[in-house]
Amino acid sequence: MPPAKCLRMRLSGTSLLHIMAAHSPLSAILAEEAGFDGLWASGFELSALYGLADMSLISMTQHLDTLWAIAGRTTLPIIADIDTGYGNAINIIHAIGEYERAGASAVVIEDKTFPKVTSLAADGRQELLRIEEFQGKIEAAVTTRQDPDFLVIARTEALIAGLGEAEALQRAHAYVDAGADMILIHSKKRDPSEIESFSRAWTGPVPLVIVPNAYPDLDAERVKALGNVCMMIYGNYGIRAAATAMQETFRRIIADGGVQNVHKDILPVEEIFRLQKMREVKAAEARFLR
Template sequence: MAGLYSSEITPTERRRRLREALTGPSIARLPGAFSPLVARAIGEAGFEGVYVSGAVVAADLALPDIGLTTLTEVAARSRQIARATDLPVLVDADTGFGEPMSAARTVSELEDAGVAGCHFEDQVNPKRCGHLDGKEVVPADLMVRRLSAAVRERRDSEFVICARTDAAGVEGIDSAIERAKAYRDAGADLIFTEALHTEDEFARFREAVPDVPLLANMTEFGKTRLLPAGRLEELGYDAVIYPVTTLRIAMGQVEEALGEIAETGTQTGWLERMQHRARLYELLRYAEYNDFDQSVFTYSRENYDPDN
């Protein structure tokens, strides 16, 4: 369990654990966290890692996922989330927030934030949500330069650099396969192919790119058929993310509850559907903070000496 104020497991060790999960016998499952508290809940539920979605960071700022967020905003949220969990955290770094030199700086900032890895995509900047039409991809050689710059800047060799390709929905799956091979050769530790449609496409991609870990995106309401983690594992995938799931669940409940409160003037109908105060305090480790405070806070008016 993480320490009271930060994880007691070093960033390098968490990066190593992510690498081990990517090469282990079972698929690594990384639900998205829109807050540090959600990251803690993901850990308690028994998952192998935490994902920070660029779309979720943008949505939490009431912005669309079209490249409006900054490296500073993404790094700050990632740092907060990594602090709250012992799990490795994988971060969506969009297009690297600029040109190849910017991708290099992005790696530096995210290493300092304590996360286990990040992924860069081959869309043009500013980008679009990977499951929307109208995407554009940069030439493959430009993406290779992005990745090469990121790999070159990496100070911790355990930090995972993932390459995402959006080419399947723009140029076709054959192009996505060729790009994935080029990105692997440029030093990517993990390949993320976005917006495949069917189980057959996932199988075809795995067969064509056999010698590097692959990540699948099981986002809702997009172009991809939702497949269970066990089936993705059977198809040869090494990791799966659920990027927006927790935010969608939370916001769906928030909107429904607010509508009822606006209509009835009370939240009593929602009491059984809320997280109870006791469970929130348990997740926050409230009692442990109280114990710590009582063990170190020794001030009392009786023994206060203003001259010492």
């Protein structure tokens, strides 16, 4: 079954889907082995991988190149974080075709102005589009997609911008009217109160997506109790875990004056060979290199 169709079918069930951010094919392989239901082709993680701020500095081409590479190494559905869609509704028309061809099963488009500033930045510039303009972007995405199972997820940043729940609900309903398949609601409060309140107030016909980066206490059991959230995206944990491990390892090597202590605490080379499918490569060599 194609990944997009599989994702849409699973969303019609009662289970809560767990989606892990990926910034590389290797991180995608590890997420699939861990048992996640899908991957988040994260703009934040890719920006961090390049050592850049998450402020629309990564190009669509850079993101697509990574998406192609990830799609070639996983069977999981991929949800592409395309920020504001790289421009207006005309840019969206172009982007949807490119992301479908690259292997995405869904895109998330947010209602900020371009260029955006990452949602969790302290005192970041959080400017939202007019509702009607963002409706046009959602309509353009829905009209352009070739695969009817390809999901268009509308993300409202009304809570991030401090505009309140009523504004967030108004925008979410308007985006569903424009054809959005799901609504991603986001908050940067350190507790999940805004998200839980919005979820209880949501009466729309489509399910919700949340990204519990700022409010990690909101676990799966609490989310299931809300009743209308069907997907949790772990939006920056892959790159944070990788950076944590590299920081610790690199500092220990300098402090120890070598790798004599650290080598036993990291994965052996043989495990990397396994992830690279070296056994299959060696088998192919034996069969075809004559």
